[in-house]
Amino acid sequence: MKRIILVLASGLIALNSFSQSNCKIEEEYQAIFKIKKMKYGEREYLVKIVNTIDSNSCFSDLVNNNAQYIDYLRTNFSDNTNYEQLININDTVELQNAFIRSLENDSTFNSVMHQLTERFTNQSHYIPDTISIDELLNIAVKYFLIIEITEKGFYAGKVCTGFNGLKQTEKIRKPQVEAFCFTAILNNYQGEQFNMYNEFVKGIKELYKINLGIDKGERLLRAQGAMYMYMRHNENLKRLLIYEYGKKKEYLPFVLKIE
Secondary structure, three states: OHHHHHHHHHHHHHHHHHHHHOOOHHHHHHHHEEEEEEEEOOEEEEEEEEOOOOOOOOOHHHHHOOHHHHHHHHHHHOOOOOHHHHHOOOOHHHHHHHHHHHHHOOHHHHHHHHHHHHHHHOOOOOOOEEEEHHHHHHHHHHHOEEEEEOOOOOEEEEOOOOOOOHHHHOOOOOHHHHHHHHHHHHHOOOOOOOOHHHHHHHHHHHHOOOOOOOOHHHHHHHHHHHHHHHHHOOHHHHHHHHHHHHHHOOOOOEEEEOO
């Protein structure tokens, strides 16, 4: 009797391993990503969202608990040059299918999605990257961007998924680290425990205490650098990243090394 139970158990393990190895994230794009055309006045525009998917999917837990993270990857690491082509499609089914085909044929986007899902699809050979807290902070501070100096000489700041200091400062991009840092900041931008909006405002107030330049362009660059350094040493931001890592580590394709 014990031998029969052992054989059955082995069979279940083999079946589970087989089913995991045959999970392909591209085959879930149709369920995960949705696009629709909206109208504001006379202007039409496209809205792209990450959809909640069925629990039978290999990736349901990952997707349904990390929609903002995945949307960041799609927004920043997929080819968006076909916007005009998509906006001219009137049929909703055709629009959805064209959108999904563009994602399926996007090698850069597929690469970052494979990296995200590898721990679920290739468990026996999966080796996560190791990231230090300094590396996380280096990326996180770039979202606290001084975007301009107003006509009256005030600093204007912004935290945004597509408008940050990463393109100008990071020669080699780290999509997974970026997605984690941005979602951690966004989810706590005006939170009770970690209020990053307040920390950003404190940093801007500190900038006014130093004359950073007469030339407006030079002053802006110095202000941006000073803000990055201010946030780099912000203990609340550091604690936030460690806290959010603890909540999300079972989904992340990297391990945080805290010295």
